Amino acid sequence: MLALDAHPHARAVLGAALKDEPAHAYLLHGPAGSGKREAARVFAGELLARGAKDPENVKTRAAHGSHPDLTWVTPSGAHEMLRRDVGEAVVAAAAHTPFEARHRIFVLERADVMNDEAANALLKTLEEPPSYVVLILLTDRLTQVLPTIASRCQAVRFDPPRPGQLAQRLQSQGVPPTTAEAAARLSLGDANKALALALGDGPALRAAAESLARAPIKGTTGSERPWRAVLDRAKQRGQSAKEEIERALVEELQYLPKKEHKRRETEFTERARRADRRAATQALDHALQLTGLWYRDLTCVAAGVPELAFHSDRTEALQEDAGRDPVALRKAMELVDDTRARLILNVSEELACEALAYRLEETLSG
Numbered sequence: 356m357l358a359l360d361a362h363p364h365a366r367a368v369l370g371a372a373l374k375d376e377p378a379h380a381y382l383l384h385g386p387a388g389s390g391k392r393e394a395a396r397v398f399a400g401e402l403l404a405r406g407a408k409d410p411e412n413v414k415t416r417a418a419h420g421s422h423p424d425l426t427w428v429t430p431s432g433a434h435e436m437l438r439r440d441v442g443e444a445v446v447a448a449a450a451h452t453p454f455e456a457r458h459r460i461f462v463l464e465r466a467d468v469m470n471d472e473a474a475n476a477l478l479k480t481l482e483e484p485p486s487y488v489v490l491i492l493l494t495d496r497l498t499q500v501l502p503t504i505a506s507r508c509q510a511v512r513f514d515p516p517r518p519g520q521l522a523q524r525l526q527s528q529g530v531p532p533t534t535a536e537a538a539a540r541l542s543l544g545d546a547n548k549a550l551a552l553a554l555g556d557g558p559a560l561r562a563a564a565e566s567l568a569r570a571p572i573k574g575t576t577g578s579e580r581p582w583r584a585v586l587d588r589a590k591q592r593g594q595s596a597k598e599e600i601e602r603a604l605v606e607e608l609q610y611l612p613k614k615e616h617k618r619r620e621t622e623f624t625e626r627a628r629r630a631d632r633r634a635a636t637q638a639l640d641h642a643l644q645l646t647g648l649w650y651r652d653l654t655c656v657a658a659g660v661p662e663l664a665f666h667s668d669r670t671e672a673l674q675e676d677a678g679r680d681p682v683a684l685r686k687a688m689e690l691v692d693d694t695r696a697r698l699i700l701n702v703s704e705e706l707a708c709e710a711l712a713y714r715l716e717e718t719l720s721g
Contacts, residue, residue: 385513388545593635
């Protein structure tokens with residue numbers, strides 16, 4: 356069943372759909388890491404399990420992405436969802452009745468980056484869907500979703516978790532309290548980022564970002580070349596995401612007839628490539644965000660309010676770097692933000708990060 360105690364609006368809307376009949380389209384919106392994706396997966400599993408002889412098996416396959424009546428769509432463009440993403444996978448597929456469940460469910464991630472052509476292709480399915488079709492759109496930026504799409508969906512709001520809630524969640528997974536508090540603060544309300552910071556390779560990514568922030572202050576950019584560690588960590592994050600997709604393929608192939616293997620292998624190869632690139636890009640952006648937050652925290656120290664720092668477990672290091680001109684610190688934050696924006700345009704990541712490091716040193720050293 357859906358566990359949405361922290362999201363009363365979502366619980367009311369989706370819970371009612373499970374008791375009665377679902378609407379033809381939902382738009383789950385809220386900050387990144389607020390639980391939309393997991394809720395969509397569980398909700399889809401519950402719908403697909405209706406009337407099944409073995410509902411738990413159905414839910415398990417839905418959770419693993421191996422149910423034939425559940426299609427998960429992610430943008431293939433670097434920063435937009437294209438017509439080809441929805442043409443075959445959604446519009447054409449929606450014309451065919453379910454393979455085994457009562458519904459065919461299509462989940463579309465990042466609905467806010469859908470371009471006009473993709474939206475126009477999807478519009479007829481949204482306006483006149485077959486009775487068995489349920490569309491679930493996800494977005495972190497509700498205001499960026501095209502009005503023609505948003506107006507045809509039932510909106511479902513997800514609220515951001517509070518830092519205290521995130522810290523408790525991390526502690527329940529064995530993260531020390533001081534680290535959990537810092538990760539919760541640094542996540543800016545994004546549960547995914549909080550988990551990524553505190554677990555797995557998160558501490559290493561955070562350390563690399565801190566080095567990128569501190570080397571320019573110490574005047575050691577040339578000798579340390581701190582951007583390389585950041586890029587390496589981002590690359591490793593991408594590789595991990597790719598391997599996760601590959602493991603999912605191995606599991607799914609166990610349920611499919613051999614004649615379907617080649618088609619799914621081709622699809623999963625493309626999905627793995629996208630996952631690799633997306634995870635690496637997100638990790639790099641996250642590291643740069645942490646770099647900017649280090650300078651933000653130095654302004655807190657300079658203002659005499661160190662308790663407001665997000666790096667709450669790095670007080671001594673912040674004190675070591677204190678004493679910088681607040682104007683220079685604000686300029687440093689602007690440089691980081693400018694680099695994050697430029698990376699969206701697909702410039703060379705290595706050149707952009709190297710240039711950032713030297714510009715930061717020019718601004719902050721001495």
